[in-house]
Amino acid sequence: MADAKKPRMEKRGLMERLNAGEIVIGDGGYVFALEKRGYVKAGPWTPEAAVEFPDAVRQLAREFLRAGSDVMQAFTFYGSDDKLENRGNVSQEKHTGAVVNSAACQIAKEVADEGNALVAGGVSQTPNYLSGSGKEAVQEQFRKQAEVFIKNDVDFLIAEYFEHVEEAVWAVEELKKTGKPVAATLCIGPEGDLHGVSAGDCAVQLAKAGADVVGLNCHFGPVKTLEAIRLMKAAMDKEGLKPFLMTQPLGFKTPDVGKQGFIDLPEFPFGLEPRILTRWDCHKYAREAYEIGVRYIGACCGMEPYHVRAIAEELSPERGCTPAGSQKHGMWGDGLRQHTKPWVRARARRDYWENLKPASGRPDCPVLAKPDGWGVTQGDKDLLQKTEATTDAELQELFQK
Structure with a gap:
């Protein structure tokens, strides 16, 4: 095995690394990890923590870096102004979107400099789009975030977490104006986007819009994500389009989800723990993604540094090194040979962990769930943006549906 400490080298850009045939490992799920730690509020899922609790964001970034991440993605998820002020979120009363995004960039840059990592600034779907506000209003949200990213000189940009390829294309168009490399990922599965565009057609549209890297993130676990990326790759190959591929799936098993993904599961977001991937599931995911041809391989919600x-x-x-975090981890349970109990020492082997079927310890729980499947998407009245908090009466109306 190569030395556990990745050698220091001159920093090269995303496209330089990918064009050289290197694997780029992304980081993991900031919003879920920070929510569990008490720094992000479930519901809005917005990134005020970059200003309010910078040490918490910085520490999590350092853990992802130590785990092997080549990219420090600034914690700007859902950081557009319209999302920061949506449905009673008071963050805009304290910090502007520009302040939050800039603070996130500074944290990412600081940590990236500790390990030769790249810095990415990201935009995601907007309440303006779901409200039907139109292309200019939506792109204005992306433009304001992009201006902050350029001011902070990030290495590349990501348009991530889009349920509708139309909005993702608008994001790519705006981000390409910066001259930075652009990666674009949709939060869709094999069934395609929520407007009925197939996964393959979505990929083709993103590639034709100019995305340098095309792929998927969030809403689905590794199995469905890899199924969808195969469809996307096949469609782009047929069109002669050759952007690099990127996958950042959930850290949860989602065999029973519908088109909307894990947010339709009754367990979302507070009862998902029985679905968490083991580290061995992540070994399998990484190998399968690589064999498909994915070279930007990362993680999303539910994925912790150990994943x-x-x-x-x-x-x-393939990479010629192991991460610094492997100094405290024996591959495939090898560290268990030092355990005091002989039956635990007997688990210090790869075949044991590869073949294990973990029990949940919940005898009354079903194996699979029935997704809610409301079928609500862009244009529905319940998705209209409003700055006021959701009222009790409005909640009661939803409870009856």
């Missing part, structure tokens, strides 16, 4: 470390360890033969 990213598993990705880095699985791909260590």
Whole structure:
């Protein structure tokens, strides 16, 4: 095995690395990890923590870096002005979107400099789009975030977490104006986007819009994400389009989800723990993604640093190194040979962990769930943007549906 400390080298850009055939490992799920730690509010899922609790964001970024991440994505998820002021969120009363986004960039840059990592600034779907406000209003939200990213000189940009390819294309068009490399990922599965555009057609549209990297993030676990990326790759190959591929799936198993993904599951977001991937699931995900041809391999909601470390360890033969976090981790349970109990020492082998089927310890729970499947998407009145908090009467109306 290569040395556990990644050698220091001159920093090269995203496209330089990908064009050289290198694997780029993304980081993991900031919003879910920080919500569990008490720094992000479930519901709005917005990134005020970059200003309010910078040490918490910085520490999580450092853990992802130590786990093997090559990219520090600034914590700007849902950081557009219209989202920061949506439905009673008071963040705009304290910090402007520009302040939040800039603080996130500074944290990412600080940590990236500790490990030769790249810095990415990201935009995501907007309440303006869901409200039908039109292309100019939506692109204005992206433009304001992009201005902050350019001012902070990030290495590349990501348009992520889009349920509708139309909005993602608008994001790519705006981000390409900066001259920075652009990656674009949709939060869709094999069934395509919420307007009925197939996964393959979505990929083609993003590639034709100019995205340098095309792929998927969030809403689906590795199995469905990889199923969808195969469809996207096949469609782009047919059109002669060759952007690099990117996957950042959930850290949860989602065999029973519908078109909307895990947010339709009754367990979302506070009862998902029985679905969490093991590190061994991440080994399998990383290997399958690599064999498909994905070269930007990362993680999203539910993925903690140990999941990213598993990705880095699985791909260590191709990368020529293991992450610093492997100094405290024996590959495939090897560290268990030091355990005091003989039956635990007997688990210090790869075949044991690869073949294990973990029990949930919940005898009354079903194996699968029935997704809510409301079928609500862009243009529905319940998705209209409003700055006021949702009232009790409005909630009661929803409870009856």
